[in-house]
Amino acid sequence: MKHILAVLVENNPGVLARVAGLFSRRGFNIDSLAVGRTDDPEISRMTIVVEGDARVLEQVTKQLHKLVDVIKISDITADQFVDRELVMIKVAAEPAQRGEIMQIADVFRARIVDLGLKTMILECTGNEGKINAFEESLRPYGIKELVRTGKVAMLRGQKFTTINNQREED
């Protein structure tokens, strides 16, 4: 089963290497890892998707907690959450095909962010299923390049994953 962990870490150099190194060293399977700073510039938030059973997840959490730079870990899998991923796809687009591709972009609420002589770049956000479907619909035109950010996630409603606020109930 895939678990989504929201991990708050101190924004120190090397913290990503510590986290990623831990996963490879202990043989845990990272599905995706997205990281960026929070509203507090001294704290970064990682969204880690990890594959494994309850025992694996317990070890992942405990081992992560041992890292001095890790401030807080929340497994949000069982809660109501919103998750998104951003993809940018450069697709082969002869002038004749542009219309079709723009229609596909409309369906997926994607945006065209670059237009070349023979290529277009589209960006799309959504959950994993939507991104996968978007990728598949563009595949027949010829995908030249693709980049995905990995999943970011946030709890719905009055629950928080911040340092000061424990996850408050609605």
Next chain:
Amino acid sequence: MKMTGAQILVECLKEQGVDVIFGYPGGSVLPIYDALYDADIKHILTRHEQGAAHAADGYARASGKVGVCLATSGPGATNLVTGIANAYMDSVPMVAFTGQVVSALLGRDSFQEADITGITLPITKHNYLVKDINDLARTVKEAFHIASTGRPGPVLVDIPRDVSGGETEYRDPGPVDLPGYHPVLYGEEEQLNKAAAAIMASQRPVIYAGGGVVVAGAHQELRQLAELLLAPVTTTLMGLGGFPGDHPLSLGMLGMHGSKYANYAVCECDLLLAVGARFDDRVTGKISEFAPHATIIHIDVDPAEIGKNVPVHIPIVGDVKNVLRQLLERLQAKLPGAWQEKIQAWKKEYPLDFEENGRLKPQQVIREIYRVTGGQARITTEVGQHQMWTAHYYTFTRPRTFISSGGLGTMGYGFPAAIGVQVACPDEVVFDIAGDGSIQMNIQELATAVNHELPVNVAILNNGFLGMVRQWQELFYNRRYSYTELINPDFVKLAEAYGAVGLRVSDPADLRPALEQAVKESRPVMLDFIIEREENVLPMVPPGAPLNQIID
């Protein structure tokens, strides 16, 4: 007042109560060595940085204080790596300082540059590269705090030369504030109550005690607990001395080279109380058949150890000493019964023993060291057969008297560690019990011991083999002794060349006089005991087998 980074470092070390550093100078640590020249801190110059790390480790294990070592950048730093990994595996409080090339040259593959924080990431509790001199004092304070609290471990602080050589206004960094680091020190009430109920309901309890008991200073509480419950106590290699080996409830060591009665007791117990132990594969044997009938309670300060190797029924996170005190409040005395009788019967039936045949036996040497020192010596070991014989035949009754590389199994650990132990305990008798293979891994430290007039005794159990590997080749590789026979130097002459005393013994009759002479000497003594060549460490559980499948 303006101070250099090196002077700030020395001030911080003094504030931490550091009175000795084990180290080796080099270009990138010159400012630090210059500051040490005037400082009221003893510096022990080893002959190899690995020796410095092991000596700091031995010092820490014997004293309970943080061991400190210092090396230069690049090769100096990488030579510390084995010593740091060793301290990490055995949870030893250590702070390792390394010099680094100047900040402007970082990342350019400069002369004597190594990414030591990157290299030591998986073998330190935490590490730092200090890029700004204004962060130095805070970093040092945090390093000592992290190394010595919770589950202790090594912390590395890498200091570029421009940071140690630069100047700034020194300010006290104030209290340590690490938002992600809060070790849990007391057990949860609910878990304690569950554990107490399970303990009181058990008929055949066994206590399995590890190095955590020694680290936490929980030996008195452990003894109290065992006596209250009349529960037999088996210890890991790291736990030796955490429970008196001569106590009627002592089962000695368990696992691959454990006593037969300890292994039988674990196989048949209905409750296993693991205290500061981590279910290492050398202890559990085949995991699926480890303590198959037992409710397992696991007390550990490191939550990640609980459930890592063996499923646990009742976990309790906390400092072992605190948790044992909390548990003791909830327990009542038990009466002796069939379980105690069964244990005593096993102990009588399967004693640890060896055959004497007129030739010098390794077990005999260790038993005699025990007798001559009245069991009061601090013993370090290298790694191999001699280490296991020491665990079996020297009875450890006090914590911090058995100092050995458990988790990493580092050959070459014992002798530099003994130097650290002798520095920590200048008035005590210190023995490094060594093999002829292991001693040659850090034998250059004889010069360190001689220079600093440290009367460390080295007892080499010399069988001309890498003994434990040979034993495995005998048992599991059809006696094909592939590259395990050693052609050795003359250890007596070698000792003398270094300015130490060398003694050779091959006749059992000469054993006691040689040992008596050794403990009286004020110089280091190297004893070369020529022992029976193909003696085995028995009993033994083959790797991966359940604990009741014993070769003896």
